[in-house]
Amino acid sequence: MEVEPFSLPLSTPLETAAGIIETRRGFLVRVDIEGTPGLGEATPLSGWTESRPACEDALRAVDDPTSALSDNRLADTPAARHAVSLATLDARARAAGRPLYRYLGGDGRVEAVPINATVGDGTPEAAAAAVETAVREGYPAVKLKVGARDPEADLDRVTAVRSKAPDVELRLDANGAWSERTAKRLLPEFADRDVSVLEQPLSAGSLDAHARLRDRGVDIALDEGVVEHGFDAVLAADAAAVLVCKPMALGGIDVARNVVRSARIAGVDAVVTTTIDGAVARAGAVHLAASLPGLRPCGLGTGGLLGTDLRSDVAPVTDGKAAVPQGKGNIPPR
Ligand SMILES: [Mg+2]
Known part of the structure; x- marks a missing residue:
């Protein structure tokens, strides 16, 4: 197995709860499965996966990718497991002569998957203008970041957005910024x-408190909470109506697919999102979404955040949808 480091600068530094991200650094992984090549990507993200050195150590210790996946030794290094799993699935889908989403179990041809636009913090006027632009570009859903200012100011932003975009599906992501009391006060307003x-809405630790926010007219989704507790605990606590599934943080598109399918059997919906990954992992996430019919619009339109990429965009976004690659495997080999 070959491991090749890469570094991708963001087009604009991104402020997150875990600090400012200026560059996404990771590893391309090349495997050969019974004579067929496969390509995978590990792009660790602080706070969500193992560190970059731990990821590199785990990848360099893999001799046989198939046994590394089957003996579970990458369980504590999800980004490394993501790369090995994606590379192996890419090779197997290629050998089977099928696009990855069909190989994963997708039924029938899927041309594109609907995605959401994401709007960061900003004034009410800036938020409303950004959402209007997203609607004009055809996005069926918009996710507005909240929690960076006081709750009343966020409510003003939501009001401003709604006045300019009455029909778009509007989601909010607070990244754990609020107390239970604040969330309970805001939910009827939302x-x-x-x-x-x-x-x-609340910090990742509080599953029971999230459960107490359910059934107040707005679906509660967990993102950080899924990674911290695992989806079994989230389902057992009845803490969410929607799970946000990040393949890089969950350990691979195969793991994420099982999470989504198990959640749906339990009556919980899911969306797939990236962790600002490069083109190889992003395409893998698009295949994953395409293999799961009827998903809500997913958070897969993150390619524009990168200043340079591993490949020219292989799942380009038009009209609020990401095109699904139709060649063999994940993306064309180079
Ligand atoms: Mg989130």
């Missing part, structure tokens, strides 16, 4: 403004 989903 329901009045037809917000569909409130993602991670």
Whole structure:
């Protein structure tokens, strides 16, 4: 197995709860499965996966990718496991002569998957203008980041967005910024403004408190909470109506697919999102979404955040949808 480091600068530095991200650094992984090549990507993200040195150590210790996956030794290094799993699935789908989403179990041809636009913090006027632009570009759903300013200011932003974009599906992501009391006060206001989903209102630790926010007119989604507790615990606590599934943080598109399918059997919906990955992992996430019919719009339109990429975009976004690659495997080999 070959391991090749890469470094991708963001087009604009991104402020997150875990600090400012300027560059996404990771590893391309090349495997050969019974004579067929496969390509995978590990792009660790602080706070979500193992560190980059731990990822590199785990990848360099892999001799046989198939046994590394079957003996579970990459369980504590999800980004490394993601790369090995994606490379192996890419090779197997290629050998089978099928696009990856069909090889994963997708039924029938899927041309594109709907995605959401993401709007960061900003004034009410800036938020409303950004959402109007997203609607004009055809996005069926918009996720607005909240929690960086006081709750009343966020409510003003949501009100401003709704006045300019009355029909778009509107989701909010608080990244754990609020107390239970604040969330309970805001939820009826958000329901009045037809917000569909409130993602991670409280810190990741509090599953029971999230469960107490359910059934107040807005679906509660967990993101950080899924990675911290695992989806079994989230389902057992009845803490979410929607799971946000990040393949890089969950350990691979195969793991993420099992999470989504198990959640749906339990009556919980899911969306797939990236962790600002390069083109190889992003395409893998698009295949994953395409293999799961009827998903809500997913957070897969993150390619534009990168200043340079591993490949020219292989799942380009038009009209609020990411095109699904139709060649053999994940993306064409180079
Ligand atoms: Mg989130």
